[in-house]
Amino acid sequence: MSTLNKCNPLAKAVRSALFAGAATALTFAPNVFAAEDGEDTEEQKVTITGSRIKRADIETSSPVQVTSSEEIKLSGYTRIEDLMNSLPQVEAAETSFLSNGAAGVATLDLRGMGAERTLVLINGRRLQPGGVYSQNPDVNQIPAALVERVEVMTGGGSSTYGADAVAGVVNFVMKDNFEGLEITAGASGYQHDNDNDYIQGLLDDKGFEYPTGSSGIDGKTYNLDITVGGSFDGGKGHATAYATYRRVNELRQGARDYSSCALSGSGRACGGSFNAVVPNFDIYPIDPISGDTVYGYAQYSPDDPNYNDAEDADNTIYGVNGRPGYLDDDENFVEYPWANPESGANKWYTLTPDSGFTGVGNNLYNYAPVNHFMRPDDRYTLGAYVNYEINEQFRPYLEISYMHDYTKAQIAESGTFFAEEYTISCDPDTSPLNADQLAATCGNYGLNANSGSTDNIAVYIGKRNIEGGPRVGILDHSSYRIVFGTEGDINDRWAYDASLQYGTTSSSNAYINDFFGPRITQAISANGLTCDGNCVPYNVFTYNGVTPEAAAQLTGTAILNGVTSQTVFNAFVTGELDATLPSAETPIAAVFGVEHRIEEFERIADEVFAKGQLLGQGGETPSIMGEYDVSELFTELSVPLVQGVEGVESLTLDLGYRYSDYSSSGSESTYKVALDYMPVDGWKxxxxxxxxVRAPNVAELFQPQGLGLWQGADPCAGAIDPDTGLVGSGYTAEQCARTGLSTSSYGAISASPASQYNGLQGGNPDLKPEIADTMTFGVVGSPFEDFNFSIDYFNIELEDVIGALGGQLIIEKCAETGLALFCDKINRSGSGSLWLGQTGFVERTNINLASRHWTGVDLSANFQMELGDGILKANMIGTYMTKKEYIPLPELPEESYDCAGTVSTDCFAQPDWRHSLKVSYSTDSFWTVSAKWRYYGKVDYTGTADELVGEGISSQSYFDIKGSFDVADGVGVLVGINNVFDKEPPLVGGTLSNNANAIAGFYDVLGRYIHASVTFNF
Known part of the structure; x- marks a missing residue:
């Protein structure tokens, strides 16, 4: 066994690194063992994420967590995002467990600061953005089998790498020096025992179906990875090439009992959609006097020109006591029933089996089972890494990669979604309503329902397209990336690296089987149109009257095509100055460089998407076109201050500076100052x-503004509580009036059953860059042999945050404060609704918000000991989040809220404490076993989440076991089970769930994950 040369400075560094973190040390140990005693040695230096200065000490002044290729393989995950989301520092962003609104990409979110604030690198260079819906890097481009290690640096890194490194940097170091041929074939799947008594009881209450007993193995994944590499031209060159294929089978929500219905907002009942199999209707009278739809009860002022005294028999416009009506045959004034708030006139209806109307009751559709719980996915990657040494001064290299990913996002069937108001005639000769229906509506409202009538009613329809099948978004991505560069030695002290990289992603979304709005009006004979000729009547007013043929004519397809590209030229020199401080032995090291980057994004929407003509899309999806570029100068200095004196083994000052000139927002400067102090060998x-900084991306700047959906609640919606006289949220009629709700509509508007509301959203070309300051302080040490730890405190303050105010926050603060800042952003429809139709919405366009403040502590610890004939190892990484504070607006600093340890409509479920503890045992024989404990601390409900069942999300523990076996020369087998005890995900109400009643992609959601693979090495 080799021994470290204790006189070598590198050896000291490695010993310190071994004390600092086993994952890091083990990754680099093969490269840093000294020669045998008596042989000449040369100090080897490496580059670690966070700096371009090569250094012997692999534990830098910035905390870096390293995950080795062995750990990646043992995890059993074939999706990089699943592996990364298991780290305590990472929150779930875009994953395969999202369906409704899925972007089809996989993204990473360090610290929960947003995927757009996490910089993703491959071999120290940027990964380009990902798709038609996302401006964030898509880690689908990274094959797990080719990753040598993952380095996660938490804390700002903009001075080294440029913008976006606000929360930190994730650097994937690839296997570019592979020798031989390796083939790995694997399979995995999920198994769960459906025995959740609580939700099965809720399902029974509604009469919904659900699975019971063992699910068998479902949600299967198959993968094949091939890697080949070797030297050529007498060892001057080396090439590594790879090809991977992965197939993921779909899994629908109906495969698990706990996702077989969509829970209500409170989580106390199975909810559903008013867009039902048998349609529901929201019907209002149209005032024959003014021609306006009457959503509440109508009143006219005596000063109104539409008001006249009933005694004026020569005038056809009448009103008494401020309420409209008409004169009967005896010229007596008759008040319209809908003009009196106490008339009891109904506005919600559904069909009876004899095609009459009745009150809507509990006519809901269980839309959950057909939705994807996990999307199907097909992905293959190809790539190569080539380097060649012409001489010491000129060593060219090439990186090339290609990825194609094809996935489908299936959600429940489309429908009319109460999206449009249809004008229906009260004349039985032309109306699609039968006589009984006309009497129950037009007649009930006091309107003329006889032949020749010119009166009308306004109808919103909630009909689910069961006859036509589910909606599907077909998401296709093709990514290319090429890096060409050269590196070399300028002299004994200085080296250079210059590269040009180009990355582009072509992506598309073909959205099929959604209702095409413009066709429905004629199909139901509304707005004066008649369904004749080739039109197939859409008989929504007849019980079970809709045929598959009628449904088929109403669906449409919308197409999005997008291309994003990134071009980066980077060149720098790194080396040692001819200068050393008198108190140190090592010269000052430096980096000087330039970079120019161009970001381009183009998304072309067809007319159907652009005009929001598919009723299930929630609004318009506009085209986006834009670009920006940035020119930068950067430098780093590593200044050894003191070395080799008692009490100061080494003290080093690290400095960094970058000047950036953006074409979109002007110039910005970023910098770093760091101290690295080693009092004695083994402690730091x-x-x-x-x-x-983070400059706004193309979509944030240039996306046209249009309607979309936001998740949450309208606190002024719902019935009045008879005990309090207030709506369910506790707001008064006066408070809700500030939000634009009329007194007549207070307690009369319904909440969205899907907890989705209309929002006007889009870009803003006047956005400024975000500014973040990150401070870290840590201790690394080894108090005794075979044990080491690191503990690091972080403090991140982010100003001028780019984002949109939450829709619910806007409504609540308008009601509570009456400030125009909030109230001017609320535009209620005539009925007062923010979800029926598209005339009611909350403005949520991008702005520079106030600030965020994150603090916490990262901990890692490693231990190993000889046990029997083998070695027992244990390592733990954990994060304690002490503050996760949001300050929404400078005008209201008192409205700040802390999301650490809480979950709400404004807060992701971030536990105060989260850790991963792994124990492994390996011998000199053919087998190794390991076990891991993944722990998520308790999370409390806050805000509107207080209405949910229980006090919050209890702590969650998941246990994984793995075994690897060398069954023959060059043949290895790995088997494992994650979530051995089949822990179900914590269930939350509809306002907090991102999919399937759970916080999917963060907690384990499908039960046991069983995986196996076999690897052949030649």
Whole structure:
């Protein structure tokens, strides 16, 4: 066994690194063992994420967590995002467990600061953005089998790498020096025992179906990875090439009992959609006097020109006591029933089996089972890494990769979704309503329902397209990336690296089987149109009257095509200055470089998407076209201050600066200051300050503004509580009036059953860059042999945050404060609704918000010991979040809220404490076993989530076991089970769930994950 040369500075560094973190040390140990005693040695230096300075000490002044290729393989995950989301520092972003609104990509979110604030690198260079819906890097482009290690640096890194490194940097270091041929074939799947008594009881209450007993193995994944590499031209060159294929089978929500219905907002009942199999109707009278739809009860002022005294028999416009009506045959004034708030006139209806109307009752559709719980996915990647040494001064290299990913996002059937108001005649000769229906509506409202009538009613329809099948978004991505560069030695002290990289992603979404709005009006004979000729009547007013043929004519397809590209030229020199401080032995090291980057994005929407003509889309999806570029100068200095004196083994000052000139927002400067102090061999204290920026991306700047949906609640919706006289949220009629709700509509508007409301959203070309300051302070040490730890405190303050105010926050603060800042953003429809139709919405366009403040502590610890004939190892990483504070607006600093340890409509489910503890045992024989404990601390409900069942999400523990076996020369087998005890995900109400009643992609959601693979090495 080799021994470290204790006189070598590198050896000291490695010993310190071994104390600092086993994952890091084990990754690099093969590269840093010294030669045998008596042989000449040369200090080897490596580049670690967070700096371009090559250094012997692999524990930098910035905390870096390293995940090795062995850990990646043992995890059993074939999706990089699943592996990364298991780290305590990462929150779930875009994953395969999202369906409604899925972007089809996979993204990473360090610290929960947003995927757009996490910089993703491959071999220290940027990964380009990902698709038609996302401006964030898509890690689908990274094959797990080719990753040598993952380095996660939490804290700002903008001075080294440029914008976007606000929360930190994730650097995927690939296997570019592979020798031989390796083939790995694997399979995995999920198994769950459906025995959740609570939700099965809720399902029984509604008469909904659900599975019971064992699910068998479903949601299966198959993968094949091939890697080949070797030297050529007498060892001057080396090439590594790879090809991977992965297929993921779909899994629908109906495969699990706990996702077989969509829970209500409170989680106390199975909810559903008013867009039902048998349609529901929201019907209002149209005032024959003014021609306006009457959503509440109508009143006219005596000063109104539409008001006249009933005694004026020569005038056809009448009103008494401020309420409209008409004169009967005896010229007596008759008040319209809908003009009196106490008339009891109904506005919600559904069909009876004899095609009459009745009150809507509990006519809901269970839309959950058909939705994807996990999307199907087909992905293959190809790539190569080539380097060649012409001489020491000129060593060209090439990186090339290609990825194609094809996935489908299936959600429940489309429908009319109460999206449009249809004008229906009260004349039985032309109306699609039968006589009984006309009497129950037109007649009930006091309107003329006889032949020749010119009166009308306004109808919103809630009909689910069961006859036509589910909606599907077909998401297709093709990514290309090429890096060409050269590196070399300028002299004994200096080296250079210059590269040009180009990455582009072509993506599309073909959305099929959604209702095409313009066709429905004629099909139901509304707005004066008649369904004749080739039109197949859409008989929504007849019980079970809709045929598959009628449904088929009403669906449409919308197409989005997008291309995003990134071009980066980077060149720098790195080396040592001819300068050393008198108190140190090592010269000052430096980096000087330039970079120019161009970001381009184009998304072309067809007319159907652009005009929002598919009723299930929630609004318009506009085209986006834009670009920006940035030119940068950067430098780093590593200044050894003191070395080799008692009490100061080494003290080093690290400095960094970058000047950036953006074509979109002007110039910005970023910088870092860090201290690295080693008092004695094996102990280190480190501290750093980083100024980071994030420039707005193309979509944030240039996306046209249009209607979309936001998840949450309208606190002024719902019936009046008879005990309090207030709506369910507790707001008064006066408070709700500030939000634009009329007194007559207070307690009369319904909440969205799907907890989705209309929002006007889009870009803003006047956005400024975000500014972040990150401070870290940590201790690394080994108090005794075979044990080491690191503990690091972080403090991140983010200003001028780019984003949109939450729709619910806007409504609540308008009601509570009456400030125009909030109230001017609320536009209620005539009925007062923010979800029926598209005339009611909350403005939520991009702005620079106030600030965010994150603090916490990262901990890692490693231990190993000899046990029997083998070695027992244990390592733990954990994060304690002490503050996750949002300050929505400078005008209301008192409205700040802390999301650490809480979950709500404004807060992701971030536990205060989260950790991963792994124990493994390996011998000199053919087998190794390991076990891991993944722990998520308790999360409390806050805000409107207080209405949910229980006090919050209890702590969650998941246990994984793995075994690897060398069954023959060159043949290895790995088997494992994640979530051994089949822990179900914590269930939350409809306002908090991102899919399937759960916070999918963060907690384990499908039960046991069983995986196996076999690897052949030649």
């Amino acid at each position: 204290v480190r501290a750093s300050f980083n100024r980071a």
